[in-house]
Amino acid sequence: MKKVTEGLKAVAESVALCRPDVISAYPITPQTHIVEELAQIVADGKLKCEFINVESEFSAASTVLGASAAGARAYTATSSQGLLLMMEVLYNMAGMRLPVVITDANRAVSAPINIWSDWQDAITVRDAGLIMMYAEDNQDCCDMHYQAFKIAEDPEVQLPVMVNMDGFILTHAFDPIDFPSQADIDKYLPKFKPLDFLSANNPRSFGLMGGPDRYLETRYAMAETFKSITPVILKAADDFKKMFGRYSGGMIEEYRMEDAETVLVSMGSTISDLKEAVDTMREKGKKIGVLKIRILRPYPAAEIKQALSRCKRVICVEKAISLGGPGILAAELKSAIYSNANKPEVSNFIIGLGGRDVKQDHIFELVEKAEKGVCETEFIGLDMKLVEEMDK
Amino acid sequence: MTTQTAENVKLFNSGHTACAGCGLALAARLVLQATGPKVIVVNATGCLEVFTTRSPQTAWGIPWIHSLFENQAAVATGVEAALRALGRGDEARVIAWGGDGASADIGFGGISGMWERYDDVLYICYDNEAYMNTGIQRSGLTPFKGHTSTSPAGKVSLGNMKQKKNIPAIAVAHGLPYVATATVAYPKDLERKVKKAMEVRGPRYLQILVPCPLGWGHATSDTISMSKLAVETGLNPLFEYIDGKLATAMTVKQKPVEEYLKPQSRFKHLFRDAAGAEQIKLIQEIANSNFAKFKVEAVK
Amino acid sequence: MVAKRAKNILIGNPGTSLANKTGSWRVFMPVYDKTKCTACGMCSMMCPDGCVHGDKIKKYDPDYDYCKGCGVCAKVCPVKCITMKEEQK
Secondary structure: OEEEEEHHHHHHHHHHHOOOOEEEEOOOOOOOHHHHHHHHHHHOOOOOOEEEEOOOHHHHHHHHHHHHHOOOOEEEEEOHHHHHHHHHHHHHHHHOOOOOEEEEEEOOOOOOOOOOOOOHHHHHOOOOOOEEEEOOOHHHHHHHHHHHHHHHHOOOOOOOEEEEEEOOOOOOOEEEEEOOOHHHHHHHOOOOOOOOOOEOOEOOEEOOEOOOOOHHHHHHHHHHHHHOOHHHHHHHHHHHHHHHOOOOOOOEEEEOOOOOOEEEEEOOOHHHHHHHHHHHHHHOOOOEEEEEEOEEEOOOHHHHHHHOOOOOEEEEEEOOOOOOOOOHHHHHHHHHHOOOOOOOEEEEEEEOHHHOOOOHHHHHHHHHHHHHOOOOOEEEOOOHHHHHHHHO | OOOOOOOOOOOEOOOOOOOOOOHHHHHHHHHHHHHOOOEEEEEOOOHHHHHHOEOOOOOEOOOEEEOOOOOHHHHHHHHHHHHHHOOOOOOOEEEEEEEHHHHHHHOHHHHHHHHHHOOOEEEEEEEOOOEOOOOOEOOOOOOOOOOEOOEOEEOOEEOOOOOOOOHHHHHHHOOOOEEEEEEOOOHHHHHHHHHHHHHOOOOEEEEEEOOOHHHHHOOHHHHHHHHHHHHHOOOOOOEEEEOOEEEEEOOOOOOOOHHHHOOOHHHHHHHOOHHHHHHHHHHHHHHHHHHHHOOOOOOO | OHHHHHHHHHEEOOOHHHHOOHHHHOOEEEEEOOOOOOOOOHHHHHOOOOOEEEEOOOEEEEOOOOOOOOOHHHHHOOOOOEEEEEOOO
8 A cells, every 4th residue: 555654753663563572772974763652653543563762873883782682573763873873782782693673864974964875874784684675765665674584684785774865865755655454564574583592491501702713614604695685685676576566676777778888886765866867868868877876784795797798988976985095885896897808997976965966967976087187085076266265 | 320310300409510610500509499490580681591592402490581691680570570461470480590790781771670660570680790691891890900801900900999889779779668688698688688688569779799700800719708708898798778778787796808809810019019008998988887887897 | 704704703502601710820729618607608709700619418629720729718617617727739
């Protein structure tokens, strides 16, 4: 059934359909409506669930960690500073192989304090051991959540999954959303059956210290797991399509790339902007397409290598920056295509940080620049008058 | 010779790697003897966690989890919530366990949150009065004028400048139904308090003073006598607050603080000169005020 | 099963520390004189390593596999029936 819903509330309704046993969260813009709505759903008796208010995101993550270790399906949501405050817990949660689902409403990181959208928060935790999914639109985002629990809890995976949605651009947008029925979701996502959990009937110790004699093997096992996750992610989407009729999945997505000489690469809602610009440029005869990175971790290197084997030019459009380092998407992408016989040139641009509007003209501008020569971490959309004033 | 069989696995087992004479290892065993097997322990990073669970071995015979240094309270909240949500509320009670650093310093915000939520968790702070696991650094529960590696005595310093943070009082202020202090020299008192705490629903706080031969600088055989002297001098009064009111306080014959301070190398700088003697007078005042506060009359 | 393997490293089975014989640490060993022992159980109650076992009839013995030789039992014994002697190795 379709109904027009705000992005965050749509996520809340989707999460409720997944029947989490424990939810814990702390308010932070732009995420807050998710947990407000979930709190209301629980308060109205529509979802039987322990909703735990805590004093910080650090404790929210710790509470869902404890709940998951005790065998519960657990969920939390956050943004920006909140995600960074969770960071220590996220590494621990992943290391302990706890299948918690986390929504991050992507937002810039202070200073200066800024509540608007970019990817800096989640990008900063990309090495923690979370599976990271990026939604292009709100239907995609809702569908990702059903799949996220299924992927996280798969016996071969047992890792936390983070679903990323761009703050405000998606979170506060109203769209018609197709919600599955509870009965269908119950079929798609049966009750969580943990492999191991804290129990007085099987009194084991969780979270042991691992010295130099065992730590390496622990991390190796995680790295090996990440190599085998892709089929689980693909299957979750295939099963979803069989049941609900729409495909919402894949590691990457190609748009108008069949004969493209230039390919724009990005993630999240930016993809919609790029697709629109590509349609315009295609009308003018430019052979250009878009490659969406839908899953950032595990990094779809093989898929990217294959997808970029024919083009001449790749342009990464990034909403996060590694200060003093190379473009984040560009660096990973370059390593993925390094062994291709035909290596395209790779440019990358920093755009839209802190909620700065990404205009169609900006996209035309960066394509034009990249066509003249390779650009490295070049900023697009700067207010040069303001930059000059800042020098005075 | 003991080998591991299902019959001889206890709630808390030998073979852990605590230092010889560790007061904390003793406390852990005594607490679990009092609770029985139907508990889940959430343990903060620290001595207890490190010396009991070096992978793949564990000294615990009850379900146990360690996550981080400062999230034991919130993890305990999550475990407790999960048991309720999954209809397993009768299976076990939850105990969160952290050292003085994890409790008074780095994990304090989480503990306050847990108390305010009124979660059904017994929080146990094992107080060895410094960060012993990392090599004896000062914590919020390091005693006045105690030498630690980050509050060293030197030419112009006589050790830790601050008094112990009063966590039991803060616990009472949160409206906890049960708050108590204990120490290993009085195992029956400790056992009674653990059992009492387990009878109560809601958040409970138990602070157990555990001598650390390495950090305090006393003989390994003196663990029990140091624990006893801490009480007898009035520096670590043993009491219970039930529903916010002082319910019991242990009666002891008061001894001068020197008897407690002198055998410990962490206080040896106080016995060098007149400046040290002045500090001992201040420590005696702390002890005297504890005696007055808890109405611990000297036994004739 | 890779995920399972990772978990196995992080999860311990109850009481597996018993495999770790900490008695090798000992410098002084407690020697119990059972003729004086009144079987009060104080040594067993106060042992930081939980390695003194016995009962009213058998009286008490330390398990030298685990005893680290801290001397707490000798100190707390009310009838002073435990002496600490240098370990002969």
